[in-house]
Amino acid sequence: MNNCIVRINESLDSFSKQVGKVARYVLDHQEEVIQMTISELAKKSKSSTATIIRFANLLGFKGYRDFIKSLYHDVVSNTLSEDNIYDIDNKTPKESTIRQTIDMVSKLNIEALMSTLKIVDEKCVERAVNAINTANRVAIYALSGSLIAAQDALFKFDRLGINCRLYDTPHSQILSAATLNAEDAAIFLSYSGETKDIIAAAEIAANRRIKCISITKYGENTLTKTCNINIQHSSLGKGFRSFSTRSRVVQENIIDILFVALAQRRGDHLKKYYQLFDYAAPNGIKK
Numbered sequence: 001m002n003n004c005i006v007r008i009n010e011s012l013d014s015f016s017k018q019v020g021k022v023a024r025y026v027l028d029h030q031e032e033v034i035q036m037t038i039s040e041l042a043k044k045s046k047s048s049t050a051t052i053i054r055f056a057n058l059l060g061f062k063g064y065r066d067f068i069k070s071l072y073h074d075v076v077s078n079t080l081s082e083d084n085i086y087d088i089d090n091k092t093p094k095e096s097t098i099r100q101t102i103d104m105v106s107k108l109n110i111e112a113l114m115s116t117l118k119i120v121d122e123k124c125v126e127r128a129v130n131a132i133n134t135a136n137r138v139a140i141y142a143l144s145g146s147l148i149a150a151q152d153a154l155f156k157f158d159r160l161g162i163n164c165r166l167y168d169t170p171h172s173q174i175l176s177a178a179t180l181n182a183e184d185a186a187i188f189l190s191y192s193g194e195t196k197d198i199i200a201a202a203e204i205a206a207n208r209r210i211k212c213i214s215i216t217k218y219g220e221n222t223l224t225k226t227c228n229i230n231i232q233h234s235s236l237g238k239g240f241r242s243f244s245t246r247s248r249v250v251q252e253n254i255i256d257i258l259f260v261a262l263a264q265r266r267g268d269h270l271k272k273y274y275q276l277f278d279y280a281a282p283n284g285i286k287k
Helices: 004-014 017-028 038-044 049-058 064-077 098-119 122-134 144-159 170-177 196-207 222-226 244-265 267-276
Strands: 138-141 164-167 185-189 211-217 229-233
Touching: 004 017, 004 064, 004 098, 017 038, 017 049, 038 049, 049 064, 098 229, 098 244, 122 185, 122 211, 122 229, 122 244, 138 144, 138 170, 138 196, 144 164, 144 185, 144 244, 164 170, 170 196, 185 196, 196 211, 196 222, 211 222, 211 244, 222 229, 229 244, 244 267
Parallel strands: 138 164, 138 185, 185 211, 211 229
Antiparallel strands: none
């Protein structure tokens, strides 16, 4: 399993204090670590060999050797080098030229999308598509920063003839979740997976045995524990790298994936939509 560096970054918040210390040491000393024995890494990171093994297992590796092989692959094949990324974490907007800003925003968005590509679970996406496609109605739940992606989902799913509705206030979310039944599906968007009001609605829906789909950042969180279908995307770094546009980019990417997969199954509905508004149908969908 490759993409070791991505998985470490995405799992940082869920690690224990001791495992997190190892993870941060590995991220800060990647080139040195790939040449270390497990004992050397334990000594350098001020941990133990048992902690190193637990760290590797949490990342999905069978042992230390598998972990090092994957880390080595990432280090030598990483095409997005530090030298090619303009870092404005230590610069103010006045110190950045327009060209630097264009390059920085574009590269960080691409980085977020590429990270998502590496970690998104194909089986979870397929289960979500099946649940949405066969549902009697689809309820979408989102607040604040996740509302843009939720509105995009509402618009796109409606084009496919899916009976869906967006609930964007805590009160309406609680009331609507209590009316769902086993024939319905619910989508919960929360970047952190810890939005209190979204979790409250999800818990009500889960207790009613609804197909609950979460869209959150990578790693275990309360919402993923509550829902039975979890689609995860890249999490963001600290500082300027965590600005809200990146969270919107990765969330809307997931919505686009769901939309295209659903369109492949519901092409007739999309065809009728384009005919109704006299639009040219996209390639692959005949008028």
